[in-house]
Amino acid sequence: MSKTIRMLNHNDYPHFDKMDTGIEFDYIANIFEHLVTGNNRLYGLFIDGQMVSMSGYSIYADRYAMLGRLRSDRRFAGRGNATELVDYVLNEAFKINNIYWAGANTQEDNLPAQRVLEKIDLIPYTKLHGALTSNVSALESGARSWRPVTDIKRKREWVDELYIQTGSVFPYECFYPLPASAELFRENDLKQWSFFENESQTRFLITKYDQKKYHFLHAVYPWHDMTSQPGLWETINLEYRKLKDHTDDETYIWMDLTKEEAKSLPAGHQFVLPSPWILYGMDRSTWERSTALAK
Template sequence: MTTIIRQLLPSDKKSMENMYTGIPDDYITRIFDTLCTGNHALFGLFIDNQLVCTAGYTTFGPEYAMLGRLRSDIRYQGQGYSKQLTQYVRNQAFQAHPLQWLGANTQKHNIPAQKVLCSIGFKKQTLLYGCTAKTVNGLLHTENIWPETAQMKRKQELLDTYHVKEHTFFPIECYYPFPSVTKLFQEEQIKDWRFFQEEDLPPLITKKDIKKETYLHAVYPYEDLFQRGGLWETIDHAQKDLQDQYPEEEIHVWMDIPASIIHQLPENHPFELDSPWVLYGMDKKI
C-alpha cells in the first residue's frame, strides 16, 4: 500500500469527484479549480492513487489563514488519514507563509473534525451562528438610520478602537472570522466597506460577499446587538442600497451572531439558523 500527500491541481478534479463523502452537491467540487489557485491551497492524501481525504487553507493578508475543506472518503474513515493530512497542511501553511495565526471553522455537530483539530494543537476560540435572511423586516421599528463614515482614516480608527482594542472576532468574509488585529485589515478591503456610527458607540460595518448567494454581510459583534435602536434599520438601508447596485442579483443578509446572545432573537426573527460554527485557532509557535 502506497501513501502519498501532495498539493492538488485543477487536473485532480476527477479524483475529487470520485471520493464518496456523502455530501450532496459539495461546493468544493463546484469551485475546485478556484481552490487550487491564488490565495488558496488544497492538498490530498492518496492511497494507491485513490484520493481518500482532502484539506487546504486560504490566506487573508500576509499573516493570517484559515484551514478547511476537510473531506474524507467514507470507505477510509477511522484510520487516521484525516489527522495525518490536516497536520501536514498545518505545517505547510506555517512553512510557506509568514503566518502569525491559523484558524479553522467547523460546525458544532461536526465532532470528528473538532477531534482532529484538537489533536493537532488547535484551541477553541469562539462560537458563532451564521444567520441568514432574505430581509430583516421583522426586526424593524421606526428608528433613524445611523450616519455613515466614508473617510479612510476614520474607518481605520474605528477598526482599531472597537475591534482591535476590544479583541473582537471579525468575519473578513462569511465563514471566516479572525481575532481582530491591525494587520488583518487591508486598505483595499476597507475602502469598499461601509461604516455607520451613532455618536461615539460601536459602528456597524457592511460589505458585499458571495457564498453561493449574494449577501450584505453585516458586522456588529457586540453584546447590545438587540438593544441598539436604529441598527436593523441601518442594515435594511444598506441592503436596499446594495440591491440597487446589483439589480440582477437577489441580495440576502448575513450576520454572525455570538452564541451567547442568540437567545435574545425575538420569536418573529427572519433568520435561518443552522448548527453554530466553532472557531479554532493556533498562534505561530515561537
C-alpha cells in the same frame, strides 16, 4: 502499502471525483479549479495511488491561513488519514513566512471534524451562528438610520478600539471570522467597507458585500445590545435594499451572532439560525514551540 501526501493541481479532479465521501452535491466539484490556484491550495493523501483524504487552505489578508475542504473516502474511515493530512496542511501553511495565524471553522454538530482539529492542537476561539435573513422589519424601531462615516482615520479609530487592541474575533468574510490584528484592516478594505455611527457616536456598524453561493450584505456590529439600538436595523435594511437593487440572484443579510445574541432576538424575527460554527486556531509562536518540542 504506499502512502503519500502531495499538493493537488487541476489535473487531479478525477481523483476527487472517485472519492466516496457521502456528500451528494459537493460544492467543491464546481470550484475545484479555483481551489488549487491563487491564494488557495489543496492536498491529497494517497494510498497506493488512490486519494483517500483531501484538505487545503486559503490565505486571507496575506497573514491568515484558513484550513478546510476536508473530505475523506468512507471506505478508508477510522485509519487516522484525515488527522495526518490536516496536520500536514497546517505545517505547510506555517512554512509561508508571513503567515501569523492558521485555523479552521467547523459546525458545532460536526464532531468528527472537531476531533481532527483538536488532535492537531488547534484550540477553540469562538462559536458563532451564521445568521441569515432578508427581512429585519421585526427589529426596526422607526428611528432614523445612522450617519455614514467616510473618514478613514475615524474608521481606523473604531477598529483599533474594538478589535485590534482587544484581539477580538472579526468577521472578515462570511464563514471566515479571524482574530484581529492591524494587518487584517488594510487600507483598501476600509475604503470599500461602509461604516455608520449612531447619533451619539457611541456605537458603529460595518456593512460589506460578500458573495459565496449567494449575494450577502455582511453586517458587523461588535456589541451585544443590537436589539435596543434605535436606527441600527433601519441602517442595515437600507444598505440591504441598495445591494438587492444591484444583484440579479438571491441576496441576504448575514450577521455573525453568538448564542446569547441569537437568544436575544425578539419573537417574530426572520433570521435563520443554522448550527453555529466553531472557530479553531493557532498562532505562529505556538506552532513554532510545538514543532521545536516534536524534534
